[in-house]
Amino acid sequence: MDVQHENPTEDFQDAGPSAADGHQGERMPTMSSFERQMMNRLGSFAENQRTLHDLCVSNFQRIDTRFDNMDARFMTLDEQIEAVQNQIYDLQFADEEE
Numbered sequence: 090m091d092v093q094h095e096n097p098t099e100d101f102q103d104a105g106p107s108a109a110d111g112h113q114g115e116r117m118p119t120m121s122s123f124e125r126q127m128m129n130r131l132g133s134f135a136e137n138q139r140t141l142h143d144l145c146v147s148n149f150q151r152i153d154t155r156f157d158n159m160d161a162r163f164m165t166l167d168e169q170i171e172a173v174q175n176q177i178y179d180l181q182f183a184d185e186e187e
Contacts, residue, residue, distance in 0.1 A: 120128065
């Protein structure tokens with residue numbers, strides 16, 4: 090594994106707002122290179138998980154849309170079949186009256 094060595098003077102940084110307030114003595118340790126590397130990897134992992142989640146959601150939405158379209162087609166077919174059955178019934182009823 091490639092580990093970057095850093096200057097030991099960079100192990101501490103100003104504590105941000107408290108340093109601006111005149112508390113120069115307060116310092117906060119920075120993350121080591123290993124910690125930064127792990128944070129970067131975790132961030133990358135989290136981003137990959139978000140991307141996969143978004144991909145799954147979009148795929149399921151497409152599938153849902155396709156099912157909705159199929160349902161609409163089946164309803165149309167059902168209505169057409171019912172109309173044909175009614176026409177057949179009407180024709181049979183008309184033949185029986187004659």
